[in-house]
Amino acid sequence: MPHRPNIRLATFGSYPTPLEELQALSKIVGGPRIWVKRDDLTGVAMGGSKTRALNTLLGDALSNGADTIVTCGPVTSNHIRITAACANRLGLEALLVIKHPYGESLDEQGHQGNMLLNHVLGARLEYVSADSLSDLELAMEGVAETLRSEGKKPYVIPGGGCSPMGALGYLELVAELARQSNQYGFKIDAILCASGSGCIQSGLILGNAYHHTAYPVIGVTINRSIGELAARISREVRNAAVLAGFDLRVQSGDICILDNYLGEGYAIPTEAAMSAIKLLAQQEGLLLDPCYTGKAMAGVLDLAKTRFTSGQNIVFIHTGGLPGMFNYSKELSRL
Structure with a gap:
């Protein structure tokens, strides 16, 4: 084997x-x-099931000395919700780059389902306007680069953990x-x-x-x-x-x-x-x-x-x- x-x-x-x-x-x-x-x-x-992927992804993040986990998804994403929860358990900051049609934060009426849980979990939410999931991942890379310029050590996880x-x-x-x-x-x-x-x-x-x-x-x-x-x-x-x-x-x-x-x-x-x-x-x-x-x-x-x-x-x-x-x-x- x-x-x-x-x-x-x-x-x-x-x-x-x-x-x-x-x-x-x-x-x-x-x-x-x-x-x-x-x-x-x-x-x-x-x-x-995303917890299974996060076992290896966040293990790799720890091995690489990351202090911030950056990932992305639409407002309905289960992946970003579980990523935020798992990052919390490791003492890592979670920054979630979220596809929103207007690139604006949701008001309180929008806090339901996974987005409500992202809010309760205390994740940092970054809303961006993106026409596609590929555009969203490009925006996420830009957010990660900004973190690096601030002295942070982000670990980037593609949407859905697909890697x-x-x-x-x-x-x-x-x-x-x-x-x-x-x-x-x-x-x-x-x-x-x-x-x-x-x-x-x-x-x-x-x-x-x-x-x-x-x-x-x-x-x-x-x-x-x-x-x-x-x-x-x-x-x-x-x-x-x-x-x-x-x-x-x-x-x-x-x-x-x-x-x-x-x-x-x-x-x-x-x-x-x-x-x-x-x-x-x-x-x-x-x-x-x-x-x-x-x-x-x-x-x-x-x-x-x-x-x-x-x-x-x-x-x-x-x-x-x-x-x-x-x-x-x-x-x-x-x-």
Whole structure:
């Protein structure tokens, strides 16, 4: 097995997260058994799978003597919320560069969901006007350069934590799935997750190679085009493998990404996602959000009927994102 990179690991979250069979849902849908990996229960600031990436990213930040963590995302970002919480636990300042259409701070009425928690966590918030997520990351680099000129030692984390170091944080997720599926006596026929920055999907692909598993990984894009997202994942997998001491080259065309469930775009609810949210809440007591996990679950429900059959097993990665539900109170109240 390749070596683990010689970096200082931070220790955030409670692991292993549970793997649960959604028995009522599987019965309703028919066909394959549907399981959920509860990474919404990692335990840091309302949980989420981003804690896994932050274990390696912030460990690397500590190794490099950083005093400030700089990252970016839209107002709905779960990543920036968990980054702020984890930075607090290490005594590091968190500066969050936030995409806002007017480059202005939100008033008190805007403090809800993840943004409310960013405020409570005491993170420094820097609002910028950006037409795209790529523009936002460029703005973040400018903010970091200003900090350096002030004598600070910032450690920059790309949006969503998508980086080779971030992808390494998901190696243990694959190991957990292997142990748990063996314990429950079933073969994983597919792993499905929401894919935004591409970090978790990169980590799952990397983890397959690292642990010699061969789980098909299906990403449901919630913002980027298939081409852009596949290229990002291919690059991050290759570079992360180098850090782990082995060669792994995945062609963009071999990365499975679905855009059928995106709808009109990022953070815009779809009818299928809202139906999935209602179904999971009322049949399984499992909460999903309209931006990320709701759209991914819409993909699970569709594929369970069209691609998978009785006797097969789909594992859905619940990446978290529950604070985002409160940004959609009007839409959800109509369910």
